[in-house]
Amino acid sequence: MTTALLLIDVQQGFDDAKFWGPRNNPGAEANIQALLEAWQARRAPVVLVHHDSVKPDSPLRPGQQGNDFKPELANARPDLVFGKKVNSAFLGDIDLHAWFTTRGITSFVLAGIQTNFCCETTARMGGNLGYDVTFALDATFTFDLTGPDGTTLTAEELAKATATNLHGGGFATVKNTKEILA
Helix, strand or coil, X not given: CEEEEEEECCEHHHHCHHHHCCECCCCHHHHHHHHHHHHHHHCCCEEEEEEXXXXXXXXXXXXXXXXXXXXHHCCCCCCEEEEECCCCHHHCCXXXXXXXXXXXXXXXXXXXXXXXXXXXXXXXXXXXXXXXXXXXXXXXXXXXXXXXXXXXXXXXXXXXXXXXXXXXXXXXXXXXXXXXXX
């Protein structure tokens, strides 16, 4: 069985703290890089996805530096690279499910940005499609977020909620990078 590494939206635009606000997990990029290096050493499939925002004020719009991948992916030799305009990588410019199916890929490890949006949504869809999904929680990060009642949840609280949702809902196995690489 081949397990792919799926890296979601590891883009420079997420470094814009004025746009996004406070984040959690400053070690996420190092963990993403460690996973990438391990997958490439094994010659296992690597998929890079980038968010091509259609919002005029977004730092993730195509054609600007924020849409580019972060330096931690500079040595990536991906098997597939594509964009998406929504949260799930399964609804991107490429039919990811078909791509996985034709290659016999039935499991994937997921890491990237943002924990509670594109990463969680992709993990949920992967679980619903029958994939064995491993969510590398410490290789993701997110930002504080204010809800409709004005209450702000910290990025760390949101990451814990994502881990609980994925684990409790049976969508994915939540692990840290060391556990995955062991």
